[in-house]
Each structure stands twice: as C-alpha cells, then as structure tokens.
Amino acid sequence: MEQRFEAYLDHLCDSLGHVDRHEGLRGYCQGLMLPLARKSVEPLAAGIDPHAVRARHQSLHHFVAKSDWSDEGLLERVRAWVEPALLREGGTERYWIIDDTGFPKKGKHSVGVARQYCGQLGKRDNCQIAVSLTLATERASLPVAWRLYLPEDWAADTARRTRAGVPEGVGFQTKPTIALEQVKAALAAGIARGAVLADAGYGNDTGFRDGLTELGLAYAVGVQGTTSVWPEGKAPLPPEPWKGVGRNPRLLRRDAEHRPVSVKALALGLPASAYRTVTWRQGSNTALSGRFAAVRVRAAHRDHQRTASRDEEWLLIEWPEGQQEPEKYVLSTLPADTSF
Structure with missing residues (x-):
C-alpha cells in the first residue's frame, strides 16, 4: 500500500x-x-x-x-490516474454533476468571502463558494473541475482584490457561466460524457440549459415552480402573416388567450392518476422512493423573441404523499422513450 x-x-x-x-x-x-x-x-x-x-x-x-503551481494541472493528474479505474468498475451509466460547495468563514479578507447561501449551514451566512464538476458512476465519483466563485462586489473592489492577490484577469462570472466553462473544458479534455445533473441554482438559467444542448449533452436539472412551459401539444403561435410591406415577421407570438403556464400550475392541474410511486435504489437505511409525474413540455422562456420553438423535453414533478403541493421540478432532455 x-x-x-x-x-x-x-x-x-x-x-x-x-x-x-x-x-x-x-x-x-x-x-x-x-x-x-x-x-x-x-x-x-x-x-x-x-x-x-x-x-x-x-x-x-x-x-x-x-508556491506557483496550477490547481487545474494537479486535478488533471488526479483524473488521469483515477478515471480509468472509475469507468472500469463503476457500471455503464455516466453522470456529470454540477454543484457548489460552501465553506463557512469569519471576517471578510479571504478571497470571495461574502454573506451568501451556504449549503453546509443550510442558510445564508459568511462563506466562500466553489463551483465544481464531478464525474460520477453508480459506484463512485471524481471531481474534475473546481473553481472559487468571486461575488460581484468582490470583483469590483480593486483594493480588496489587490490585498488578497486576485489575478487581474479574474472577473465576475455567474455560477452557471462558470459551470458551463467547466463543461466545455471537460469535453475538450475527452472526459467520458454523461448526463448533466444540477439543482435549480443552475437549471433556472435558460442560457445554461441551452448551452448544454448546444454542446450535445443531455441534462436533468432542477427548476423553480415559476418556470414557464408549454404543455404537451402546445407551442407559441407562429409569426404574424406578412402584410406585403416592411420586413417579413419572423418572431413567435403569444396573446392573451395563448400563453404558457408555470410548472407548478401544470403540476397542480394533473389528475391524480398521473402520479405514481417510484423506487430507484437502496439508500443507507432504506430504499429511496418518491411520488412522481412525468410529462412532455416545451420551455417557454422568452420564446416570443425566438424564430422557432424549443424542442420538447421532460418535466419531472415530485409530489410527496400528504403534502399540499409539489416539492421539486426537474427539466430533462433525456430521450422521449426514457422509462420512468
């Protein structure tokens, strides 16, 4: 050993x-x-x-x-050693998990420290946040990218940046932007592709979801209940007919009677028969299960500024038995024939 x-x-x-x-x-x-x-x-x-x-x-x-050494270079060496064994012994499924990790901190001098939500504490508090990309199988996981998130007020504070040694080229980026850069770097490095998983902190960002689709990656990401969608069989109205003068209209339309709905409203309107209890694997103490519905939808964010509708994808709704309303919503571009 x-x-x-x-x-x-x-x-x-x-x-x-x-x-x-x-x-x-x-x-x-x-x-x-x-x-x-x-x-x-x-x-x-x-x-x-x-x-x-x-x-x-x-x-x-x-x-x-x-000392002057590259954390990205070191992570690459870790991956080169571990990834072959991970893929050899981890089963056939691959996942790319995007998440952020909070580190509680006192004071205000550590790079990026600010009052923000800290998952470790379950509340907003003084902490640093790192965005990570992890390659996972059913048996194990391996972090392949890790970057400190620099809040906007930190990025704009020249004096504090200088005292903490933040490089001049490092500016403010949202967490979804950082995550998408990590995904692009992972693709360029030839890391084994997998379905991208993330919570609503990333999934709420339409640009992030669209970016994954443009890269050819399927995803299953959390969204908030206010996210607007077109139910199955519905879509934005086509562009207005051309009237013979001016430019030919190209943008999709909505009107007072033809509008998308929130995923929460859609979930509440489904019949009870649409929900079923699904068990997916054994947890540490008991089998993991939940009550779900899965329907086909089209994301509707600013589609009245688009020339073509988005493709259909899955909306997965988790509504625990006995609760007054659904608990979680997930949008997913896994294939249409994916089983429950």
Whole structure:
C-alpha cells in the first residue's frame, strides 16, 4: 500500500514543475491521510513532523499559499490516474454533476468571502463558494473541475482584490457561466460524457440549459415552480402573416388567450392518476422512493423573441404523499422513450 501511495504522489508531482515543490505536495498529502480532527496547515505540520513543527509549518504554508503551481494541472493528474479505474468498475451509466460547495468563514479578507447561501449551514451566512464538476458512476465519483466563485462586489473592489492577490484577469462570472466553462473544458479534455445533473441554482438559467444542448449533452436539472412551459401539444403561435410591406415577421407570438403556464400550475392541474410511486435504489437505511409525474413540455422562456420553438423535453414533478403541493421540478432532455 505504501508503495502504491508513493507511486501516486510521484504521478501528481509531475504537474508541479520545479522539483522544489515536490516535498510540499508530498507532506501535504501525507498529512491529509492522518487521523486529525483539523487539517489546516499547523496541525498537519505537527502530525507529519512533531520534532520540527515550525519548519514543517513554514514549508507547508509556502507550498499552499505562495508556491506557483496550477490547481487545474494537479486535478488533471488526479483524473488521469483515477478515471480509468472509475469507468472500469463503476457500471455503464455516466453522470456529470454540477454543484457548489460552501465553506463557512469569519471576517471578510479571504478571497470571495461574502454573506451568501451556504449549503453546509443550510442558510445564508459568511462563506466562500466553489463551483465544481464531478464525474460520477453508480459506484463512485471524481471531481474534475473546481473553481472559487468571486461575488460581484468582490470583483469590483480593486483594493480588496489587490490585498488578497486576485489575478487581474479574474472577473465576475455567474455560477452557471462558470459551470458551463467547466463543461466545455471537460469535453475538450475527452472526459467520458454523461448526463448533466444540477439543482435549480443552475437549471433556472435558460442560457445554461441551452448551452448544454448546444454542446450535445443531455441534462436533468432542477427548476423553480415559476418556470414557464408549454404543455404537451402546445407551442407559441407562429409569426404574424406578412402584410406585403416592411420586413417579413419572423418572431413567435403569444396573446392573451395563448400563453404558457408555470410548472407548478401544470403540476397542480394533473389528475391524480398521473402520479405514481417510484423506487430507484437502496439508500443507507432504506430504499429511496418518491411520488412522481412525468410529462412532455416545451420551455417557454422568452420564446416570443425566438424564430422557432424549443424542442420538447421532460418535466419531472415530485409530489410527496400528504403534502399540499409539489416539492421539486426537474427539466430533462433525456430521450422521449426514457422509462420512468
């Protein structure tokens, strides 16, 4: 086991460039493997080298905070080692999971820290947020991209950026924009394709969904109940007939009587027979199941500014038994013949 771990560290060190950085990576990774309650630099240094804690602390801190190496390059080396085994042993299904992770923080000086929603705490609080892309199978998962989200007020604050060492070329981007860039990079790297999964923080963004479709990727993403759609069999009105003068009308139309509906309104209007209980896999304590309906719809966001309707896709509605209204909504471009 020790030889295999050393071989893995040798593989990772190839991404660091100068050999002086190798000791820092080796020490940091070895420290992460120790049974420590806290894994910041100081306890890692004490665990690795208890007889020279100060020197080891300086070495690790320099590697983590000052040394010039690429986190993207290191992640690529991790992927090159792990992905073949992940695909070999993980079954036939592939998923690309997009999510953000919150790190609670005190103060205001850490890069990107702001009062924002933190999933770890389940509420808005002071934290940093990272957007990640993870390759997953039914048995395991592997992060392949990871980027810190820089809130807009941070991106516009020159003094604070300078103090924190934020590179000049890093500006404000929304989380869906960051995620779409990560997806494009993953495609360029030849990572095994999979259906893209994300919560409503990403799925609510029509540009994000359209971007995935343009890249040829199927998705299943959360949306809010206010998202507007055309029910199955309905679509925007065609352009107005040309009247013989001016430009030929090209944009789709709505009118007072021909309008899309929210996914919540559609869900509430379905008959009870449209819902059924589905069990999909065994959880840690019991089988995972829920009450769902699945219908075909067309997304309607600003389609009156388009020249052609969007394609039909699935709307998956989760409505737990006994609740007054549905709990979750998912839009998905999985094939029309996909089973429940």
